[in-house]
Amino acid sequence: EDKVVQSPLSLVVHEGDTVTLNCSYEVTNFRSLLWYKQEKKAPTFLFMLTSSGIEKKSGRLSSILDKKELFSILNITATQTGDSAIYLCAVKNAGGTSYGKLTFGQGTILTVHP
Amino acid sequence: NAGVTQTPKFRILKIGQSMTLQCTQDMNHNYMYWYRQDPGMGLKLIYYSVGAGITDKGEVPNGYNVSRSTTEDFPLRLELAAPSQTSVYFCASSYPRREDVSTDTQYFGPGTRLTVL
Structure with missing residues (x-):
């Protein structure tokens, strides 16, 4: 059974701090890893990672995948109060009956204080 | 495109009542999914569908039913609601x-934020 574990479960920082969110996974036939940001409503897509060592970047957010060690990190620099959200990590299995399904971690709740 | 729409946004049910959560997408996607999210938790897959007429169970299907008669719609049915089904869907x-x-x-x-009392 595929498994995704995120850490920390919650994090409280002040504006301007840099944070690193972790996602480790076990999947029988890895295809991709996705990061989502969830504010009050639906999760919105941030990044998709498929290859080790290639950083994906969008503004102050960046993410990288290590397929050997089976983890990914999401970095947020110069945090703002608008970064407060739940950050979800999910993996996609390439194989068989699991195709099309994502397995989600429990999420990291990030709170950024002014 | 409206994307994925869900109704209702909020609902309170009494124990033992039933209801249907509606979901419609206008992107011509073949796969559709239902998840539940409990407070402070990630998303757990209830049911999914790979196309009209085809559905399959996810991690937590008990107490729910689905149907997929069209590409666009994927309703989730709760029969005999229980407090354990209080969640966001x-x-x-x-x-x-x-x-x-x-x-x-x-x-x-x-x-859809559902509360079962």
Whole structure:
């Protein structure tokens, strides 16, 4: 059974701090890893990672995948109060009956204080 | 495109009542999913569908039923509601193609917050 574990479960920082969110996974036939940001409503897509060592970047957010060690990190620099959200990590299995399904971690709740 | 829409946004049920959560997508996606999210937790897959007429169980299907008569609609039925079904329910859709990993992304609706008292 595929498994995704995120850490920390919650994090409280002040504006301007840099944070690193972790996602480790076990999947029988890895295809991709996705990061989502969830504010009050639906999760919105941030990044998709498929290859080790290639950083994906969008503004102050960046993410990288290590397929050997089976983890990914999401970095947020110069945090703002608008970064407060739940950050979800999910993996996609390439194989068989699991195709099309994502397995989600429990999420990291990030709170950024002014 | 409206994307994925869900109704209602909020609902309070009494124990033992039943209801249907509606989900519609206008992106012509073949895959559709129902998740539940409990407070402070990630998303757990209830049921999913790979196309009209085809549905399958996810991690937590007990107490729920689904149907998929059209590509656009994927309603979730709760029979005999229980307090353990108090949660936020998200519908999602995707059009995954094996040859294009960028299609792995799922698109989510705004959610339905359900309370069972």
